[in-house]
Amino acid sequence: MLKKIILISGLFTLLNSCETEIPKSKTVISGTITNPNNALLLIAGNDYFRDTIQVDESGNFKDTLDILPGSYLLSYGKLFWRTYLQNGYDLEIVFDSNNFRNTLSYKGEGGVENNYLFQKISKQREAMTKRQEAMKMRNDSSLLLLNDLKEAMHQFLSSYPALPPAFKGLEKRSITYGYIADLHRLHSKDTLGVISGLTSKLNALEENMDFNSGMDYLFSNRYRRMIEDTYREKAQISAKTSNLAEDIAFLKEISNIKNDTIRNSLAFNHAKYGITYTKDLNTFYSLFLKSSTNPIHNEDIKASYEILKKVAKGAPSPGFEDYENHQGGTTSLKDLAGSYLFIDVWATWCGPCRKEIPYLKELETKYHDKNIKFVSISIDRQKDRDKWKQMIKDENLGGVQLLADKDWESSFVQNYLIKGIPRFIILDPQGNIIDYNAPVPSSGKLESIFDEFNL
Known part of the structure; x- marks a missing residue:
């Protein structure tokens, strides 16, 4: 790790x-x-x-x-x-x-190793056209071409005799992992199964592959991705058969990995952002601790857990004070009390945020005469204030349009541990949290949630 x-x-x-x-x-x-x-x-x-x-x-x-x-x-x-x-x-x-x-x-x-790796990038660029050709052909020649590319990389490795033996061993395996990844990509494109021997070759390579090599995990990005993809696929299957959320199923799957380096890394990378989105915080955190033995990572995720416990369902929402209101003046959270609130944390530079705008506007139109306010809090930087104003005008945005005081560092954003946007939050008329990570408008799930409020 x-x-x-x-x-x-x-x-x-x-x-x-x-x-x-x-x-x-x-x-x-x-x-x-x-x-x-x-x-x-x-x-x-x-x-x-x-x-x-x-x-x-x-x-x-x-x-x-x-x-x-x-x-x-x-x-x-x-x-x-x-x-x-x-x-x-x-x-x-x-x-x-x-x-x-x-x-x-x-x-x-370390100089010989890194000079080799830097020159290797040029060889990989040269091979890109042939690799694309192999994927495009989708026939038996594709296999031959990918094998030639693999052998060319082995020959290039052999041209550096001064490389330490341990490094050579790692690099040889990394080349093989790259080859396996190419075969997987080809296999996904060969939907009719016309490339003879592709499936059997992949199976043979993976049967001999060590899925518990911590050194290979640290050394080879290809190996790292293959390990993660393997456990993501296992989690997807487990989630369906066990009726579990996929984020919970993933932690269950990786908890059985024997190698500490791999297990700790997968757990931390999953939890770093995943804990802010999970619908079952206590189970998520418990399973993370079962998987992770890295004290530094455990402290990091514990800090996130302690913050998120404070914004659980039913808890009073963290507030904000005197955010600039596009209509003029300033607005604080307490000014909006008495209505359900659907809060959208977004920014003008955020592509996914902009994709949600049409769906958000539809919701606003549908519920415009109900006891719910749509509040959009931009975390654009203060120097981009004019861009924020212009987008509100260009997109004809409705609802309550506010600009946070310190973008990502705003206390409201920090208190909700928001690490990615868009983020949607639902509060009741008393300012208590109903959902600190609500569905996005495009999901089609919000109408049934809102209708339960008897607005």
């Missing part, structure tokens, strides 16, 4: 500063950027890990990390690329920000 990185010695801004010897169990990342244009190098990994490395005015940077092996996304300004990291590396990264692709190079421990 990818743990949150603990900085051992802080951020270094000068390469020639005095420092103690770094134990081999840590990871050292350093380097020089020609034509530096940003003060921060960002690093992101699986399981919502984020960190920053300071870059000085000369383009030098250095940091010491305690990290689990895996592929990390590095970004500098508008540049993005992947780097493989593991403890024990003393990796130097050099590039010119004005000519990144032709100047990026790695030196030191």
Whole structure:
């Protein structure tokens, strides 16, 4: 499981500063950027890990990390690329920000591995056309072409004899996982089953596949996706046969995974956002704890659970004060007391939010003379206030149109632990919560809910 990185010695801004010897169990990342244009190098990994490395005015940077092996996304300004990291590396990264692709190079421990991986991207780009051709043909030649692409990647791997044996083993298996993923994609397109041997080849490969390899899970994004997809499919089947919600069924399925790395990661990635949408908070949280043995992740999800307990059905809703009202003046939640409230948390930049607008307007029209108010709270930034006003005009939006005071950081948003929009909330006339995660207007489920209120 990818743990949150603990900085051992802080951020270094000068390469020639005095420092103690770094134990081999840590990871050292350093380097020089020609034509530096940003003060921060960002690093992101699986399981919502984020960190920053300071870059000085000369383009030098250095940091010491305690990290689990895996592929990390590095970004500098508008540049993005992947780097493989593991403890024990003393990796130097050099590039010119004005000519990144032709100047990026790695030196030191981990340098050979990452130079290989960076060059591999070019090989994969070259293979993209042939892969698309294989998917388009959908015949026996498709299998031959995909096999040729797999063998070409193995040959490319062999052209780097200096790669450590352990890394080579991981990479060989990762190539195979990519091949299996391609066969799955081809299989889904071969609806008539005309490609001879495709099903048997897939079955044979998967029968010999280890579904409990923590190292492969950390190393290979293809393997990671295959494992998650496998348990998503199991959860879908379980949900239907056991009459369970799919989010609950998924936690039940993964709780039986033997490998801690895989089980913890799947549980955390599922719960990080899933806990904010579940209809059965206590069962969800209990099953998460049954699956997760990672103390850092457990603390994170516990914090979410404690917030969400306060917005359970029947609890008084968190309030908001003096939000700008499009009609003029300001409005607080207490000003809307006495009516049922259907609250829409949205933003002008949110595509899914905009898709719900026609359905929301239909509901407003249907219930315009009933004791229910439709309240839309935009979390657009204050600097985008004019965009918010213009969209209300362009879309002829009705109801009560409000602009939150601090976008995502608004206390109302934080108190409901809203991590994604649109989010719909239903309150009773006393301001108590009926549903903190109500169905979307396009679902067709709201009319039956509203009709139960005897509006």
